[in-house]
Each structure stands twice: as C-alpha cells, then as structure tokens.
Amino acid sequence: MRLPLVRRGAAGKAGADAGDRAATPGAGSDRIALATRISAVLAGVGLIAVLVFGILWFLALHGPGAKTAAARDDAVVAARQIALNLQSLDYNTVDKGLDTWEQSATGRLFDEIHKNRQQYADQLRKVQTSSTARVVDVALADFDPAAGTARAIASVDVSTTQNVNGTESVPVTRQVRVQLDLVRTPDAGWKAASASAIRA
Amino acid sequence: MPPELPDPAGAEPARDPGTSPVTGSGTGAVTGSGTSPVTGSGTSPVTGSGTGAVTGSGDGGEVEGGPSPEAGPAAGAGADATAPEEGTAPAAGTAAEAGAAAAEDPEHQAKVRRLITLAVAAVLLIAIAVVLAFANHSARANGPLANEAFVDEGSTSAVEAEITAAIKTVYSYDYRTLDANQAAAKAVTTGQFAQDFDKVFDAVKQLAPKEQAVMTTAVPAAGVLQLKDDRARLLMMVDQNGTKGGTQPIGGASARLIVEAQRVDGRWKIAEVTPE
Numbered sequence: 001m002r003l004p005l006v007r008r009g010a011a012g013k014a015g016a017d018a019g020d021r022a023a024t025p026g027a028g029s030d031r032i033a034l035a036t037r038i039s040a041v042l043a044g045v046g047l048i049a050v051l052v053f054g055i056l057w058f059l060a061l062h063g064p065g066a067k068t069a070a071a072r073d074d075a076v077v078a079a080r081q082i083a084l085n086l087q088s089l090d091y092n093t094v095d096k097g098l099d100t101w102e103q104s105a106t107g108r109l110f111d112e113i114h115k116n117r118q119q120y121a122d123q124l125r126k127v128q129t130s131s132t133a134r135v136v137d138v139a140l141a142d143f144d145p146a147a148g149t150a151r152a153i154a155s156v157d158v159s160t161t162q163n164v165n166g167t168e169s170v171p172v173t174r175q176v177r178v179q180l181d182l183v184r185t186p187d188a189g190w191k192a193a194s195a196s197a198i199r200a
Numbered sequence: 201m202p203p204e205l206p207d208p209a210g211a212e213p214a215r216d217p218g219t220s221p222v223t224g225s226g227t228g229a230v231t232g233s234g235t236s237p238v239t240g241s242g243t244s245p246v247t248g249s250g251t252g253a254v255t256g257s258g259d260g261g262e263v264e265g266g267p268s269p270e271a272g273p274a275a276g277a278g279a280d281a282t283a284p285e286e287g288t289a290p291a292a293g294t295a296a297e298a299g300a301a302a303a304e305d306p307e308h309q310a311k312v313r314r315l316i317t318l319a320v321a322a323v324l325l326i327a328i329a330v331v332l333a334f335a336n337h338s339a340r341a342n343g344p345l346a347n348e349a350f351v352d353e354g355s356t357s358a359v360e361a362e363i364t365a366a367i368k369t370v371y372s373y374d375y376r377t378l379d380a381n382q383a384a385a386k387a388v389t390t391g392q393f394a395q396d397f398d399k400v401f402d403a404v405k406q407l408a409p410k411e412q413a414v415m416t417t418a419v420p421a422a423g424v425l426q427l428k429d430d431r432a433r434l435l436m437m438v439d440q441n442g443t444k445g446g447t448q449p450i451g452g453a454s455a456r457l458i459v460e461a462q463r464v465d466g467r468w469k470i471a472e473v474t475p476e
Contacts, residue, residue, distance in 0.1 A: 032311055039318035046325025053332035060339035065351045069344035072351070136476050137458065139423025139435035141360075143350040153421045153435060155456040155476055177437045177456055179421055198421050200439040200454040 071145040075182060078190035079152035080138045083178050086195050087133035087158050091124045106183055106191035128163035132171075141179075148184035153177065153198065349427040355463075356424050359432045362388075362468040363461050364419045370397065370470060371417035371440055375408040390462050390469040413450065415442035430463035 060066060085104040089097040098120060101113050113120075136155040143150045156178050159171045177198035182190045340346070350356050366388035373381040382401050389397055407413065418439045426433040436457045442450040460472035 029308075029311075032315055036311070036315045036318060039315060039322050042322035043318050043325055046322050046329055049329030050325050050332060053329055053336050057332050057336035057339055060336055060345050061343055065348075066344040068351045069347060072347075072349065073344070136456070137425065137435050139425045140350060141421055141423040145350075151423075153423050153437060155435065175456065177421070177454070198437045200420075200441075200452060 068145055072140065072143055075143060075145075075150045075152070075184075075190055076138060076140060079140070079150070079154065079180055079182060080135050082180060082182070082190070082192050082195075083135050083138055083152070083154040083156055084133045086180075086192065087156050087176060087178065088131055089120075089124060090130040090132075091128045091163070092130065094121045094124050104192055105195075106185055107193040109192050109194050129160050130163075130168075131158050131160045133158050150182040150184075150190070152180045152182055154180070346428060347426050349424040349432075352427060355427055355432075359427060359461055359463070359468045360422055360424055360434065363432075363434055363459055363470065364422050364436070366468070366470050367419055367436060367438060367457070367459065367473075368417045371438065372415055373401075373404060373408060374414045375412050378405050378408060388467075388469050389471075390464050391471045393470050393472050411444040412446060413442055413444050415440060415450070417441075425458075432461040432463075432468065434459045434461060 082104045085100045089101075098113065098117050102110060102117075105113055134157045136157055138152055138154040141151045141153050154177075156176045157173050158176050159173045161171045162169045179196050179198050180192045181194040183193045184190050345351065348355065369381075369388050370385045378401075382398075382405075385397055385401070386394060404413075418441070420437050420439060422434055422436040424432060424434050436459050438455045438457050439452060440455070441452040444450055456476050458474045458476055459470060460474075461468045462471040463469075
C-alpha cells in the first residue's frame with residue numbers, strides 16, 4: 001500500500017502530460033517516429049565507427065605496415081646479435097667462437113671466415129686475447145623487406161684482455177663502429193654477407 | 201469509445217485518472233484482477249503499475265499510448281503492459297480501453313519494437329566503436345607501429361637525409377664565414393639544442409679566427425632507430441676533420457651520436473645530440 005502514495009505524484013504529472021498530449025493529437029506517434037529516426041541515425045553512425053575503428057585496429061596489428069614493422073624489428077634483433085657475435089672471440093674457445101662467426105655469416109663473409117678459419121685460430125691462440133662485445137645501439141640504414149636485404153650500423157664497445165705470461169691483462173675497451181650488410185636466408189633468417197668497421 | 205481507442209486522443213480521459221491512479225492502483229489491483237481482459241495479470245498488476253508509474257511520471261503524455269507498450273515489450277510481456285492500463289482504467293474506463301487497445305495495436309507495437317531494437321543497436325554499436333577506438337589507439341601507441349621507421353618510408357628517408365645534412369651543417373665551420381655558419385646551424389636546430397649551440401659557437405667564434413680554423417664534418421653512416429609522427433631518433437656515425445692556418449690538421453674526431461630529431465613545419469631539425 002505504499003504504491004498508491006508513490007503513484008500519486010507520478011500520476012499527477014502523468015495526468016498533466018496526458019492533457020498536453022491531448023492538445024496535440026498524434027504526439028506520441030510522432031515522438032516514436034522521431035526517436036526511431038534518431039536511433040537509426042545513431043545506429044548507422046555507430047556501425048560506420050565500428051567498421052572504421054575495427055579496420056584501423058586490425059591494420060595496426062596485422063596490416064602491411066605492421067608486417068613491415070615486425071620484419072624490421074626481426075632484422076634489428078638479428079643485426080644486434082650478429083654484431084655481437086662477430087666482435088667477440090676468446091682464445092680459450094676459439095673453435096666455438098669461429099663456429100659462431102660462421103653461423104652469423106653467409107655469402108662472401110662466410111667464405112672468407114671459412115677459408116681463413118685456421119689462420120684466425122692460430123693467430124688468436126698466439127696472442128691469447130679475449131674480446132667481449134657489448135652492442136650499445138644498432139640501427140638499420142637500409143631495409144628492403146621484399147628483397148630480404150638490409151644494412152645495419154652498430155655502436156659496439158669491444159673489451160679485450162690479453163693473457164700475458166699466465167695473467168689476464170686489464171681490459172681495454174675500444175669503441176667500434178660496425179656496418180653489416182644483411183641478407184635474409186630462406187631457412188636461417190638474417191645473416192651478414194659483409195661486415196666492416198666504419199673508419200674515419 | 202472503441203473507435204477512438206487507437207487514437208492518442210483517447211488519452212484525454214486519462215487526465216482525470218491522472219490523479220486517480222492513486223486510487224486507481226489501489227483499486228487497480230482489484231479491478232486488474234477483476235477485469236479479466238488481462239488474464240494472467242494476476243501478478244502483473246504489481247509490476248504493471250510499477251512500470252506504469254515510472255514511465256508515467258517521466259513522460260506522462262504517453263501514459264496510455266506510449267510508455268506502457270514500450271514497457272510491455274521491454275518487459276517481454278504484452279500482458280504486463282496492459283496491466284497498468286487496467287490500473288488506471290477503473291477511474292476512467294475510456295483511458296483503460298484506449299491504452300489497452302493501443303498496446304494491442306500490432307502496428308503500433310511493431311513501431312515501438314523497431315524503436316527499441318534500433319536504440320539498443322545504436323547503444324551497442326557506439327559502445328563497441330568506443331572500445332575499438334581505444335584498442336586502435338593503444339595498438340598504434342604500443343604495437344609494431346609504435347615505430348614507423350621503414351614503415352613510413354617517406355619520413356624515414358626524409359629524416360635521414362635532412363638530419364645528415366643538419367649534422368654536417370652544425371659541426372662544420374670556416375673562420376671566414378662564422379656568422380653564416382651560425383645562421384645555417386640555427387636553421388636546422390630546435391629547442392634546447394639550438395640554445396646550447398649558441399654558447400658552444402661563441403667559443404668557436406673567439407678561437408677560430410685566431411687559428412684560421414676550418415672544420416668539415418662527414419656522416420659516413422646513419423640509421424633511423426625510431427620514428428613516430430614528428431619525432432625521430434637516429435644513430436649517426438660522424439667524422440669531424442679540420443685544418444688550422446690553412447694546412448695544419450686539427451685532430452679529427454670520430455663519434456657515434458644518438459640524435460633526437462623533431463619535425464618543425466615539415467622540416468626535420470636536431471633537437472638533441474648525445475655521444476655514445
């Protein structure tokens with residue numbers, strides 16, 4: 001029996017409004033028609049917005065631009081690792097180190113390493129140096145994802161110690177600027193076809 | 201009466217019941233259950249009068265014609281919709297009949313249903329659009345496209361070319377053309393770097409004429425690390441060489457620079473330089 005009390009106010013207004021409506025016959029239908037039109041327009045706008053933002057979102061993650069960006073990031077990651085590999089060599093593990101060199105290389109660079117492998121190993125065992133690289137930054141100077149080629153430049157800090165009469169020397173760090181020509185191989189990803197220091 | 205029922209004018213009698221629902225609902229439950237037209241509304245007068253009161257107060261003009269049919273389909277039961285009409289009906293039988301008839305008018309109900317469907321669709325679609333807009337924005341800010349280097353090829357090559365030229369300009373000078381060198385450098389720098397440059401160049405202006413110094417800068421290699429909109433970061437290999445007194449070489453410098461670039465009015469300028 002609270003209900004009647006609640007309805008009193010509501011009913012009063014309803015009655016007044018009903019009076020208004022009576023003064024303008026058909027207002028209810030008109031309102032429904034207007035509301036229907038507005039809703040239809042809003043639904044249309046909403047549908048277009050859904051399509052536009054949906055497509056934009058999809059393209060942001062899976063569009064051609066996103067694919068290029070992902071391929072670029074792959075190349076940068078590979079270049080960083082290759083720059084690190086090719087600037088590191090420890091006379092204690094020279095064969096393993098040169099294996100890594102070969103795995104990082106393809107084409108002309110691979111041939112060069114492979115051909116001179118024994119010479120490098122002998123030389124390193126003789127001078128007994130260990131080089132550890134840290135790649136500070138690597139950037140692509142050129143990138144052609146369709147052709148599968150890229151050129152990367154890298155700032156590499158190479159820290160080298162030498163074994164002198166059984167004692168390791170204090171490390172000497174060189175700031176090296178490296179340029180790599182990269183080729184995307186069909187089965188093993190990006191490899192360096194050439195590597196050189198950028199000298200003044 | 202019956203011919204008037206579908207007509208909204210049938211609402212008119214409701215003006216009196218306007219106040220009467222007070223009693224109407226009191227009796228409404230009685231009559232509601234008593235008048236069998238609304239069969240199965242034995243429980244519905246409660247919900248019926250509930251919705252009737254709500255919509256009635258909000259939009260009283262449609263007590264008979266509008267809201268009750270609206271509330272009806274919304275509640276998913278046409279019987280409920282008629283229930284409030286029954287509630288008001290006892291006070292003004294015409295209104296009750298008008299409302300009930302309007303609610304039962306299939307054409308009218310179809311219109312209302314269409315309105316509700318469209319309204320719900322509009323709300324849902326706009327909500328989904330908002331979510332997608334956020335997802336899109338977030339994907340572009342954090343996903344693969346957060347860096348547009350080599351994706352936006354035009355800007356990538358433009359920033360590389362323009363900043364390479366800018367670095368050469370900023371780090372090159374001739375003791376005979378210092379003012380022109382400074383002006384040229386100012387034109388390709390921005391922000392804090394542009395301000396700092398003046399201080400550094402003041403020292404050059406004092407020394408260079410005495411030493412007859414000429415400095416030339418080359419950029420043997422450069423790459424774009426990051427590019428987004430009007431901001432870019434580049435790794436640049438830079439060599440500076442010069443002479444004093446025409447022939448005597450000044451100790452050259454080879455550097456690895458991280459250069460922050462900013463596009464101002466369509467032209468890339470140096471905003472910050474950090475050796476590494």
